[in-house]
Amino acid sequence: MAAFRCGVRSLCPFLSSHRPVLSQLLRTMSIDVQPEPWPPVPAWGRKRWLQAWVRKERDLNRGKVPIEVPRSQKPNWDYDAELLAFTARLGEKDARQLLRLAFSKQCYSGNEGGELCLEGTQLLEEGERLAVAFLNRVIVESMPALPESALEALTEALLGEEALAKVARDLGMAELIVDAEFPVSKSTLRSAVFAVLGAIARSGGSERAELFVRDFVLPPLSWMDLFEVWSVEDPMAVLAQEMEKCGEAPPETRLTRQTGIHTLLPIYFVGIYSAGNLLAEAPGDGLFAAEEEAARTALRHLYGFTDNRRPLSFRPTTPYSLPTQLIEETTSQRSTA
Amino acid sequence: MTGRATASRFLQSVLHNGLGRYVCQLSRITLAFSKGSQTSRGVRDYVENHVVDFAKKHQGTVVYISPRRCHVPKVTAEYCTSVFTYSHHLLLFFQLAFHDAPRCYVLDQYKHLSHCFGHIVIQAYLIDQLQTRPSVNGGTKVVALNSKSAEEIAQVITLMANQSGLDVVRIRKPFHTEHPSIQGLWQPFVNKRSQLSPRIAEWKGAQ
Numbered sequence: 001m002a003a004f005r006c007g008v009r010s011l012c013p014f015l016s017s018h019r020p021v022l023s024q025l026l027r028t029m030s031i032d033v034q035p036e037p038w039p040p041v042p043a044w045g046r047k048r049w050l051q052a053w054v055r056k057e058r059d060l061n062r063g064k065v066p067i068e069v070p071r072s073q074k075p076n077w078d079y080d081a082e083l084l085a086f087t088a089r090l091g092e093k094d095a096r097q098l099l100r101l102a103f104s105k106q107c108y109s110g111n112e113g114g115e116l117c118l119e120g121t122q123l124l125e126e127g128e129r130l131a132v133a134f135l136n137r138v139i140v141e142s143m144p145a146l147p148e149s150a151l152e153a154l155t156e157a158l159l160g161e162e163a164l165a166k167v168a169r170d171l172g173m174a175e176l177i178v179d180a181e182f183p184v185s186k187s188t189l190r191s192a193v194f195a196v197l198g199a200i201a202r203s204g205g206s207e208r209a210e211l212f213v214r215d216f217v218l219p220p221l222s223w224m225d226l227f228e229v230w231s232v233e234d235p236m237a238v239l240a241q242e243m244e245k246c247g248e249a250p251p252e253t254r255l256t257r258q259t260g261i262h263t264l265l266p267i268y269f270v271g272i273y274s275a276g277n278l279l280a281e282a283p284g285d286g287l288f289a290a291e292e293e294a295a296r297t298a299l300r301h302l303y304g305f306t307d308n309r310r311p312l313s314f315r316p317t318t319p320y321s322l323p324t325q326l327i328e329e330t331t332s333q334r335s336t337a
Numbered sequence: 338m339t340g341r342a343t344a345s346r347f348l349q350s351v352l353h354n355g356l357g358r359y360v361c362q363l364s365r366i367t368l369a370f371s372k373g374s375q376t377s378r379g380v381r382d383y384v385e386n387h388v389v390d391f392a393k394k395h396q397g398t399v400v401y402i403s404p405r406r407c408h409v410p411k412v413t414a415e416y417c418t419s420v421f422t423y424s425h426h427l428l429l430f431f432q433l434a435f436h437d438a439p440r441c442y443v444l445d446q447y448k449h450l451s452h453c454f455g456h457i458v459i460q461a462y463l464i465d466q467l468q469t470r471p472s473v474n475g476g477t478k479v480v481a482l483n484s485k486s487a488e489e490i491a492q493v494i495t496l497m498a499n500q501s502g503l504d505v506v507r508i509r510k511p512f513h514t515e516h517p518s519i520q521g522l523w524q525p526f527v528n529k530r531s532q533l534s535p536r537i538a539e540w541k542g543a544q
Contacts, residue, residue: 075403076365082364082399085397089396172417283524
């Protein structure tokens with residue numbers, strides 16, 4: 001009893017007077033190692049009369065790393081309730097049955113055979129197809145002059161592992177994915193997002209799925225720089241091609257400004273002209289660097305991918321499913337079950 | 338303490354929340370309280386009378402009600418956030434992990450709640466490690482509710498539901514933008530006539 005009561009009290013070494021008893025208890029029960037307190041104890045909290053104990057504890061636990069454990073293995077976890085809450089959070093109450101499938105990694109990683117696996121893979125493919133189609137449509141609508149390779153690069157960046165893993169984490173999907181591996185890998189998170197998209201498309205219609213992509217996957221496009229995701233070795237050649245396609249005069253470069261040319265940090269401004277009209281002007285620390293930068297700036301202007309472009313539209317706002325319907329559903333389900 | 342010494346962060350939102358649709362960041366709350374202790378009186382009152390209203394209003398949050406033997410009733414809020422900055426907080430609670438088989442029981446007086454909503458779960462486990470550090474899954478915040486009335490507890494829980502899960506520290510600027518300049522940043526050559534422009538004019542004239 002005494003041991004139980006000891007353990008129940010919050011362990012705060014500065015306040016509790018049962019520290020040696022507690023540590024002995026820990027050792028005998030071979031508990032997972034307590035992590036170092038974070039943030040580190042401030043100066044006024046380091047009591048002189050406590051240092052010996054702290055040092056001893058630290059020496060005992062040196063080299064041991066606290067074990068990170070998935071949320072589903074910690075107490076207070078009800079998968080059904082969590083899934084219900086997930087659907088309510090996103091407003092996709094229809095998708096609950098399919099989402100259960102979407103979150104089981106086995107279905108689309110190909111461990112199990114049979115129908116379940118097929119459906120999971122189908123969801124994945126549907127979701128991916130939908131996402132790519134939607135993004136292509138939106139980008140082409142806002143920037144029709146963009147070439148194919150740039151479009152592909154942008155879509156790939158938006159649907160890349162990093163981007164989609166972040167989306168999955170910030171929506172709380174990482175905890176719902178049923179996977180033996182922990183922490184869940186980025187590729188699994190990416191697949192989960194596509195599977196969820198597929199599930200939403202099947203149950204709520206492709207419109208709901210497109211709204212999902214618009215709300216969570218599309219926004220980074222607003223602050224993306226074209227040439228960060230689309231690698232172009234010779235922007236001048238690309239520019240010349242584009243001008244030819246438009247039927248305009250070929251680009252000519254002229255040095256417009258220069259300063260500090262005999263110092264360690266010269267700056268040259270190069271302007272690109274087409275039939276005497278300035279297309280773009282850009283600085284660089286060498287003539288060729290400046291010319292390349294000017295070509296890139298000209299391409300940005302041409303494709304409409306400047307910093308001051310019109311922002312993406314997020315209207316109409318996503319219609320939210322009525323919460324009251326969820327209550328009725330769950331009551332009826334629980335009473336029958 | 339000066340602003341420089343204490344933790345701070347920049348204004349940010351989790352996954353540009355609100356740009357498209359609003360997603361409540363609070364994924365679950367766990368109410369741990371005692372059946373008979375004086376300090377848990379307010380929490381018991383809250384659980385009996387107010388928690389169901391909260392759950393109705395926030396359908397995206399799972400409410401776990403965990404009656405157990407404890408001196409200090411707590412609410413633990415877990416968020417979807419994966420972004421986390423460290424702050425020096427006063428909530429440094431470590432609790433023991435006991436390796437007994439977890440006992441799971443539902444108290445008679447709270448049994449009615451389990452039939453109402455799918456997302457209120459009543460379980461009692463022996464206390465497990467509850468850390469306030471950020472973990473792989475998301476942010477966690479713990480608030481002690483000892484000797485608080487039901488109304489105060491409702492306020493605390495509503496506050497947690499409205500937060501994003503990001504640290505409550507000094508925000509360096511009350512604004513954030515990805516496009517700080519629309520017309521382009523000033524540099525010394527802006528609005529200065531080019532020294533080479535007469536040549537350009539000539540060339541244009543020749544054309």
